[in-house]
Amino acid sequence: SQTIHQWPATLVQPVGSPLSLECTVEGTSNPNLYWYRQAAGRGLQLLFYSVGIGQISSEVPQNLSASRPQDRQFILSSKKLLLSDSGFYLCASRTAGANVLTFGAGSRLTVL
Amino acid sequence: GQQVMQIPQYQHVQEGEDFTTYCNSSTTLSNIQWYKQRPGGHPVFLIQLVKSGEVKKQKRLTFQFGEAKKNSSLHITATQTTDVGTYFCAGLGGSGNTGKLIFGQGTTLQVKP
Numbered sequence: 610s611q612t613i614h615q616w617p618a619t620l621v622q623p624v625g626s627p628l629s630l631e632c633t634v635e636g637t638s639n640p641n642l643y644w645y646r647q648a649a650g651r652g653l654q655l656l657f658y659s660v661g662i663g664q665i666s667s668e669v670p671q672n673l674s675a676s677r678p679q680d681r682q683f684i685l686s687s688k689k690l691l692l693s694d695s696g697f698y699l700c701a702s703r704t705a706g707a708n709v710l711t712f713g714a715g716s717r718l719t720v721l
Numbered sequence: 722g723q724q725v726m727q728i729p730q731y732q733h734v735q736e737g738e739d740f741t742t743y744c745n746s747s748t749t750l751s752n753i754q755w756y757k758q759r760p761g762g763h764p765v766f767l768i769q770l771v772k773s774g775e776v777k778k779q780k781r782l783t784f785q786f787g788e789a790k791k792n793s794s795l796h797i798t799a800t801q802t803t804d805v806g807t808y809f810c811a812g813l814g815g816s817g818n819t820g821k822l823i824f825g826q827g828t829t830l831q832v833k834p
Contacts, residue, residue, distance in 0.1 A: 645824075652727075652826035653764070653809065699763055708752060708813060710822055712763040 611636045613713035615700050621719045628673075628687040630716045632700030635681070640702040642683040643710065644675055647697040659683060695720045723748050725812050727825030735833050740797040742828035744810035751813050753786055753793045754822065759806045767808075800832045 612635040622628060634640055644656040655668045657675035665675050672691050676684045683700055700713040724747040734740050744753065752771045756764035768777055770786035770793060777784045781804075783796045797804055807829045811822040 643821075650829075653824040655821065655823070658821060708769060708822075709754065709766050710756075710764075710811075712765070715763050 611640070611702050611704065611711045613700055613702055613711055615698075615713035615716050617716060618714065619717045621721060622690050623721055624692055625689045628685070628690050628694070628718070630685040630698055630700075630718075632683040632685075632713055633681055634683075634702045637681075637702065637704045639680060640704055642677060643701040643703070644683065644685050645699040645701060645712075647699060647715075649696070653699070657685070690720045692720050694718065723812065723823050725810060725823050725825040727810055727828055729828055730826060731829050731831070733831045733833065734800050736802060737799050740800050740804070740830055742795050742808050742810075742830075744793040744795075744812075744825050746791045746812045746823075748812075749790050751790075753790075753813075754811045755784060755793075755795055756809045756811060756824075757806050758809065758827070762806075764809060797830075800830070802832050802834050805830060805832050 614633045616631055641660050643658045645653045646656050647653050657665055657667055659665050659677045662677055662680055673687050695718055698716045701710040703710050726745045728743050732740055752769055754769045755767040757767055758764045768784050770784055773790050774788045775786040781798045785794045793810055795808055807827040809824050809827045811824045
């Protein structure tokens, strides 16, 4: 079965600082990878998804970007954080041919 | 675009009472999935429904998929404190191999012991 590693688990960043959240996947090859954001008490908003190395699709215009430098590595970045970027960021993986998502433990970002 | 709506947003019940959350999609779904997120945790897959009118059970949990494949429900019989959390439905959207799941807003369940 798949295992998703996300780090850091928690971070507090000042407005205007850069961001890098990393996600790695074990136990599968060539997965579809996803970044979701969950604002406090809210649902899951799909930010980016990737079907392969270097292939990124953005769901909503925003202050964030994503990259997939390796098959099982997915990175979420920002050059300058905004207050509205605060939230719980979840990486998810889907094995080709399956519909079910496996989520990582998440990264909780607070922008001050 | 495709939207998945879930009601209620919050539900407080006394332990032992039943609980139901409802999910409605603006478009026909190829399948629907349910996830549970414990407080402070991440969503965990519960079940997937594929067939029109399908009903599946997991112990005290009963999942239904509507005949038109546009709605679904999750019913918990005799809630326990371990049922606390947020329950999300998710419909499969997009085309090709993306497998984009569109999540509902979730229903947060509180159970009073």
